[in-house]
Amino acid sequence: MPKTPTTFYIVLIATVMLTGATGCSKKGVQSAGDQTSQPGTAQSGGSGTSSSSKSGVGSFPDTSMQSGSGGLKGLDKNPSEERVGAGEERLGGGSGAGSGTMLAKADPSGSAGRQMDEIRAEQAASSAAGLRDVYFGYDSWTISEEGRQALGRDAEWMKSNPSTMIKVEGHCDERGTAAYNLVLGEKRAKAIRNYLVELGVGANRLSVVSYGKERPFCNEHAESCYQQNRRGHLVVRTGK
Amino acid sequence: MSGMKLAGAALGTVLFVAGAIGILESGAADVFLEATRPDFQKISLGVLGIQNGGGPEWLGGRLEEVLKKDVKRSLVFDLVDLPSLGIKVRDVGNGVGNGSKTVFKQAADNGVSVLVWGKAALKEGEKDSDVNMEGFVYDSGSDEVVGGKRYAGSPSVVRLMAHRFADELVFRYTGEPGIARTKIAYVSAQGAAREIYVMDYDGYDSRQLTADGFLNLMPRWSPDRRFLVFTAYRDRNTQDIDMIELATGKRWTVFSQGGLNITPALSPDGNFLAFASSHEGNSEIYRLDTRTKANQRLTVNPSGDLSPSWSPTGRELAFVSDRGGGPQLFLMSADGSNVRRLTFEGDYNAAPAWSPRGNWIAYVCRTRKEYKLCVITPDGQKRMQLTTGGGVDDSPSWSPDGRHLVFSSTADGKSHIYMIDSDGKNAERLTFEGTHNSAPAWSPAS
Numbered sequence: 111m112p113k114t115p116t117t118f119y120i121v122l123i124a125t126v127m128l129t130g131a132t133g134c135s136k137k138g139v140q141s142a143g144d145q146t147s148q149p150g151t152a153q154s155g156g157s158g159t160s161s162s163s164k165s166g167v168g169s170f171p172d173t174s175m176q177s178g179s180g181g182l183k184g185l186d187k188n189p190s191e192e193r194v195g196a197g198e199e200r201l202g203g204g205s206g207a208g209s210g211t212m213l214a215k216a217d218p219s220g221s222a223g224r225q226m227d228e229i230r231a232e233q234a235a236s237s238a239a240g241l242r243d244v245y246f247g248y249d250s251w252t253i254s255e256e257g258r259q260a261l262g263r264d265a266e267w268m269k270s271n272p273s274t275m276i277k278v279e280g281h282c283d284e285r286g287t288a289a290y291n292l293v294l295g296e297k298r299a300k301a302i303r304n305y306l307v308e309l310g311v312g313a314n315r316l317s318v319v320s321y322g323k324e325r326p327f328c329n330e331h332a333e334s335c336y337q338q339n340r341r342g343h344l345v346v347r348t349g350k
Numbered sequence: 351m352s353g354m355k356l357a358g359a360a361l362g363t364v365l366f367v368a369g370a371i372g373i374l375e376s377g378a379a380d381v382f383l384e385a386t387r388p389d390f391q392k393i394s395l396g397v398l399g400i401q402n403g404g405g406p407e408w409l410g411g412r413l414e415e416v417l418k419k420d421v422k423r424s425l426v427f428d429l430v431d432l433p434s435l436g437i438k439v440r441d442v443g444n445g446v447g448n449g450s451k452t453v454f455k456q457a458a459d460n461g462v463s464v465l466v467w468g469k470a471a472l473k474e475g476e477k478d479s480d481v482n483m484e485g486f487v488y489d490s491g492s493d494e495v496v497g498g499k500r501y502a503g504s505p506s507v508v509r510l511m512a513h514r515f516a517d518e519l520v521f522r523y524t525g526e527p528g529i530a531r532t533k534i535a536y537v538s539a540q541g542a543a544r545e546i547y548v549m550d551y552d553g554y555d556s557r558q559l560t561a562d563g564f565l566n567l568m569p570r571w572s573p574d575r576r577f578l579v580f581t582a583y584r585d586r587n588t589q590d591i592d593m594i595e596l597a598t599g600k601r602w603t604v605f606s607q608g609g610l611n612i613t614p615a616l617s618p619d620g621n622f623l624a625f626a627s628s629h630e631g632n633s634e635i636y637r638l639d640t641r642t643k644a645n646q647r648l649t650v651n652p653s654g655d656l657s658p659s660w661s662p663t664g665r666e667l668a669f670v671s672d673r674g675g676g677p678q679l680f681l682m683s684a685d686g687s688n689v690r691r692l693t694f695e696g697d698y699n700a701a702p703a704w705s706p707r708g709n710w711i712a713y714v715c716r717t718r719k720e721y722k723l724c725v726i727t728p729d730g731q732k733r734m735q736l737t738t739g740g741g742v743d744d745s746p747s748w749s750p751d752g753r754h755l756v757f758s759s760t761a762d763g764k765s766h767i768y769m770i771d772s773d774g775k776n777a778e779r780l781t782f783e784g785t786h787n788s789a790p791a792w793s794p795a796s
Contacts, residue, residue, distance in 0.1 A: 166607040166629075170593070170640035173572035173620035180527035180796035182518055185487055185497025194503035194511050216545070216599065222563025225543075225586065249676070277587060284760065286721060287700040287714050287744050288789060289568065289613050290670060290677050293626075293633045293654040296610050319587050320610055324544055324565050331760070349585065 228349050232277075235346035239267055239274070244302055244342040248283075251297035253305055257342075261302065264344055265309035275347040276311075278302045280320040281327070283336035288322055295320030302342040317347070392428040393523055395421055396457055398467040399439050400483070400512075405472030413470050413483060413512045419552065420516030420530040425753045425771065426523060427464070435460045451493055458491030466519070472505065481505050485515045487522070497522065509554060526795075529749050533793040534756055535559075535569040535578050536767055539786035546580055548596065551749070551792070553767070553780030559594055560601070566592075568745075570615050571793045578791075579604065579614040579623065591625055605638065605645075613657045616640075617664045622684070624648075624667060626656035635669055637684065648686030659702045659711070660684075661728070668692065668702040668711050668728075679713055681728065692730050699724070703746045703755075710772070712736075712746040712755055723757060723774070736774035745788060748772075750795040756780070758788040 183192065242260035244253060253261070268276060280295030280302075299318035307313045328335040400414040422429045432439050437456045457465055468485035486498040499518055501511045510531070517528030532551045537544050543563045549556035559578070560566045569580040575596075582592040584606070591605040591614045605611055609628035616623055623638040630647070633654040638645045649655040653673040660667060665684055670677045676697040682689040693699040698716035705712065708728070715724035715735065721742040726733040737743050741761035748755055756769050767781045767790045781787040 166605060167638065167643045167645065168593070168602050168604040168606070170604060170623070171572075171577065171595075173574045173577055173616060173640075175573035175618070175620070175794065180517065180521075180531065182514075182521045182527060185499060185518055185522055187495055187497060189484075189498045189500045191482075191500045191502050194501045194507050194514060216558040216561035222543070222561065225563040228586070285742055286698070286716075287657075287677075289626075289657045289745075290654075290672075290700045292567075292610060292612050293656055293672075296628060296633065297654070317587060319583075319589075321565065324567065325542060331763070347587075 231348040232345050235348050236344065239271070239346050241267065241276075241344040241346070243344065244298075245337060246298055246340040246342070248336075248340070249286075249294070250340075251294065251301045253301055257302075258305065261305050262309065265306055265311050268306070268311045268315065272315075274315070276306075276316050277345040277347050278306075278316060278318045279325075279343040279345060280318065280322075281325065281339055281341050281343060282323045283339040284323050284326065284329075284331070285336065286323070288324070292320050292322035292324075295322045298340075298342050302344075393426060393464060394430050394462050395427040395464040395466065395519070396430040396432045396437070396462045397421070398432065398453070398465055400468040400470055400485070403469040403471040403482075403484075405470060405481070409470045409472055409481065409508070412508055413468070416509050416512035416552075417466070417485075417516055420513055420528075421519065423552070423754070423769075424516065424520050424528060424530070426520050426526075430457075430460070430462050432457065432462075435462075454488065454491055454493045463490050464488070464519075464523075468515075479505055481508055481511070483508075483511045483515070487519065509550070513550070526751060529751050529754070529795060532750060532795055533575070534747075534767070534780070535571065535791045535793070536758075536781075536787055537567055537569070537789040538781075538784050544786070546578065546594070547787075548578075549780070551769075553782075556781075559596070559599065568613055568789050569791050571791055572616050573618055573620045573794055575793050575796060579616060581612050581614065591623070615658055615660055617660050617684075618662055619664055622664075624658035624660065626658070635667070635686075637686075646686070648682065649689075657701055659704045661704050662706050662708045666704075666728075668704050670700045670702065679711065679726070692726060692728070693733075694730075695733065701745055703748055704728075705748050705752050705772075706750055707752040710752075712748065714744055714746070723755065723770075725772075736770065737777075745790060747790050747792045749792050754792075756790040756792050758790060 241264050244257035244260055268274065278299045280299030282291040282295050296318065299320055303316045303318050306316060326339045328338055397414060397418050400410045400417065402410040418429060421427045437453055454465065465488040466485060468483060470481065470483045473480045473482065480502055483501045484498060486495045489496050499515055503511060513530035516530040520526055520528035529551055533548050534551055535546060535548045538547045544565050544567060545561060546559045546566045546569050547556050548559060564586055565583045567581040569578045571578060577593050577595055579591060579593050582590050584590050588608055589611040590603045591611050592601055593604050594601040607627065607629035610633050611625065611627045614623055614625040621640055623640055624635060626633045626635055632652060633656050634647055635649045635655045635658050636645050636647050651671065651673050653671055655669060655671045657670040658667045666681055667684055668679055668681050671680050677700045679692040679699050679702050680689055681692050696715055696717060699713055701714040703712045710725045711728060712723060712725045714721050717735065720740060721744065722738060723736040723743050723746050724733060725736060739761055741759050743757055743759045746755050746757040753772055754769055755772060756767060758765050759768050765786045765788045766779055767787050769778045769780055770776060
């Protein structure tokens with residue numbers, strides 16, 4: 111049996127603590143979005159040939175290119191002095207020479223602390239529940255017989271704990287592209303969700319998310335590790 | 351810091367010699383990937399040196415080293431090693447005058463077309479110190495200056511001065527703005543979290559842009575280089591597409607309907623955001639009008655569609671679909687019509703990147719169970735493999751001049767970022783710190 115992901119979470123928690131974020135505000139995540147974004151996961155209806163929807167769409171600045179010679183003034187036989195500042199590349203918006211910082215520093219007072227607390231709570235609730243993970247073949251999202259047995263027991267637990275909300279995480283091994291693995295991870299998570307629904311678990315209790323190959327349980331370049339990373343991981347949601 | 355970096359660079363060279371990033375031996379050398387013109391002749395250029403005109407020992411040497419590397423990477427110039435031609439660089443002495451005529455004649459006799467000489471000084475002020483750099487350019491044999499630059503700035507922008515001078519050289523001889531001041535956005539692991547960073551195109555001066563402790567993936571630049579779009583996980587449970595302004599760190603969500611929201615890419619004119627989303631079921635490609643907010647679904651297919659990459663005209667998109675089983679590259683018009691399959695070789699082709707000149711599409715191809723970089727022409731007529739060896743290569747992204755690609759590879763064990771010429775040669779490792787660096791995106795030129 112593959113080892114439990116406990117060590118992974120210990121490492122994660124330690125790391126999050128090391129980043130030193132103590133604040134729990136969402137400032138770092140959505141600071142500028144207050145006036146622009148519309149958080150929410152409203153499902154838009156229909157799946158026709160095209161759909162037009164403005165919900166869940168934030169504002170866009172004008173980002174069209176100002177083409178030119180990139181602020182170069184050309185060589186000169188008797189050059190006059192040019193002031194070189196970090197902001198002169200116009201990465202920072204203004205073309206003003208020497209206009210200070212070109213890249214803002216990351217705001218560490220973001221949600222790292224909150225993430226840590228929530229991950230810890232989820233992990234505790236999930237190990238208490240004893241939910242079993244499901245493992246997949248290479249490039250595959252088909253649930254094996256062993257996976258069906260594991261999900262059968264998971265479904266029993268969910269039925270006897272009807273108030274719980276479950277998140278199904280889809281994970282992949284390191285092979286393949288990051289982008290395609292996100293699609294593959296979603297296929298795995300949805301296959302699990304669909305099977306749990308077949309077993310009688312309410313669809314409204316199940317959410318799916320794909321982490322692709324971005325949150326591996328182990329990091330060795332070997333099949334023994336790959337097979338642990340090709341998994342659907344069931345988590346008891348403790349937050350909203 | 352810079353010492354560590356240099357040690358890292360040396361290590362990278364050793365690893366490369368050991369064959370970490372292989373170059374396909376057969377055939378590749380015969381096929382020239384024309385970034386500009388097939389008959390482009392490199393201009394031979396020698397750097398006489400950037401001499402210290404007062405200041406710390408490292409100053410002139412630093413400027414000279416950065417300048418030489420930029421000149422070499424430009425692929426516009428052929429950097430000549432003057433000492434190997436018996437040209438004593440130091441003879442130029444303190445300025446170009448008596449005794450330096452021999453140097454110019456020797457260089458001309460050896461076919462060197464352009465010579466560069468400069469000097470640098472550090473002026474210590476009461477509050478701030480100022481670096482001054484002068485650079486002068488000489489054409490073919492003459493000791494008369496054809497042009498020069500004088501820069502002043504704080505010691506923190508020394509590398510930028512050299513980059514700027516290199517871009518002036520490229521601009522003078524090609525009319526292009528050069529790439530020495532471009533940037534690369536990428537993803538770097540902080541423990542189990544993945545955050546967005548930006549570094550100079552040569553791997554120096556990296557800055558962290560996000561710090562929310564979870565996953566931020568797949569950054570892409572706005573055409574004006576002021577913003578990045580990327581995938582972020584809100585509360586770890588849903589994916590949003592976010593935008594961040596580099597100068598201020600201001601960040602907000604631009605698309606947040608539930609499901610997978612990945613691989614965002616702004617059109618060359620900035621008027622559309624193409625991306626993949628599963629908010630209507632499975633992963634499909636959408637095109638969001640950034641002015642009207644109308645979101646048009648471009649693909650209709652029960653399979654996964656993702657990774658849209660704009661042609662430089664904005665009229666077409668390359669994308670990935672697994673409608674035939676494994677992932678393959680497809681092309682379509684920007685309104686979703688005229689879909690046709692582009693790749694037929696191999697059972698896994700993904701992560702397309704349309705070159706800025708439009709003539710090639712770089713992508714990840716699986717051969718013999720390894721994930722390597724390939725390029726193919728948009729008509730599918732020519733295809734070649736750029737990298738070989740072990741490890742997973744991913745996320746190719748073109749330099750704005752079309753002469754280089756940046757990508758991530760696990761060839762050295764951990765995932766790091768590498769640069770290659772567009773024909774696969776001259777692999778250079780750019781990242782050395784951390785446990786995971788991936789998803790590089792090369793900025794447009796300024």
